[in-house]
Amino acid sequence: MTVREPAWTEQDRAEILALALYRSRLCPLHGGPLDECTSPEETGAQFSAERSTCRARLTLIEAQRAADDGKKPSPYAGARLWTVKRRG
Numbered sequence: 001m002t003v004r005e006p007a008w009t010e011q012d013r014a015e016i017l018a019l020a021l022y023r024s025r026l027c028p029l030h031g032g033p034l035d036e037c038t039s040p041e042e043t044g045a046q047f048s049a050e051r052s053t054c055r056a057r058l059t060l061i062e063a064q065r066a067a068d069d070g071k072k073p074s075p076y077a078g079a080r081l082w083t084v085k086r087r088g
């Protein structure tokens with residue numbers, strides 16, 4: 001009989017359960033605590049929104065548009081693999 005090391009230690013299991021519990025309390029829409037954003041508007045947390053741009057994603061969108069050369073995207077465009085790398 002072969003005795004193998006378990007792939008997950010007790011510590012691993014405890015940590016993954018704690019992470020799952022933490023994530024279950026986060027809002028799937030904005031990523032913050034669910035109890036905050038679903039609290040009563042009159043008595044709960046207040047929010048403000050700001051807009052910024054992910055320049056890495058912007059670069060990707062620009063490259064994808066350039067690849068289509070102003071034409072309608074190829075029906076195979078969804079199969080293309082793109083990567084964005086940081087320069088400098």
Ligand SMILES: [Zn+2]
Nearest residue numbers: 027029030037
């Ligand atoms: Zn939310």
